[in-house]
Amino acid sequence: MPLKKDGIMVILSSPSGAGKTTLVKLLAERKNFKISISHTTRKPREKETQNKDYYFVDELRFKELIRNDEFLEYAKVFNNLYGTTKSPVKEKLKNGENVIFDIDWQGADQIKNKKLDFKLITFFILPPSKEILFERLSNRDMKDKLIVEERMKEFSRDVLHWINYDYVIINDDLEVCYSKIVDLIESEISGITKNYDDNFIRSHVEKLTS
Ligand code: 5GP
DSSP: OOOOOOOOOEEOOTTTTOOEEEEEEHHHHHHHEOOOOEEEEEEOOOHHHHTTTTEEHHHHHHHHHHHTOOOEEEEETTTTTEEEEHHHHHHHTTTTTOEEEEHHHHHHHHHHHHOOOEEEEEEEOSSOOOOHHHHHHTTTSOOHHHHHHHHHHHHHHGGGGGGGGEEEEESSHHHHHHHHHHHHHHHTTTTTOOOOOOHHHHHHHHHHHH
């Protein structure tokens, strides 16, 4: 049983282009969630800072962390390794701080399966339409048409994992989406579990991938 004073864990996952990173930042700024900083073997992008956006490490160091059993979860995403180390997360939760994770479905599955003694709420964020998804992916640092197409294909595969999440939210309007997430977190903390319309989400996913 989680202790009342412990923090909670919130996972936000989404296929690329659904706007998850901004939501994570809003939860940190407005609700004092602590962002879990992952390790990755990916090279930093322009504007990314070491130890703030990620702990950028080489493959040798990453594998050493695996061997030393330091990861709560880790996975290969787009040919790079990403992982969440256990101790900073547990320390924060024990201090009563809430932790937010921006991780993919593989990491979310692993954390869920660990059945830790801390409350966990998982959200899957979807874009409102295929056109908007295409636009968002095209406007990134991935101007190359082939890369956009590849990411659209990846989207079709990744989106199928919505089914394993507690809540699925469509990010049509950032503030509305943010408020829905906060409302659901607050309800869950007070012990109320809400349902969402599975059929509506299923047909939305079909439209996104058709
Ligand atoms: P990006 O390279 O664009 O920052 O992230 C690519 C994907 O990796 C995103 O879906 C992001 O949520 C996921 N990711 C980032 N950190 C982790 C992590 O520690 N573990 C897992 N499983 N996925 C992560």
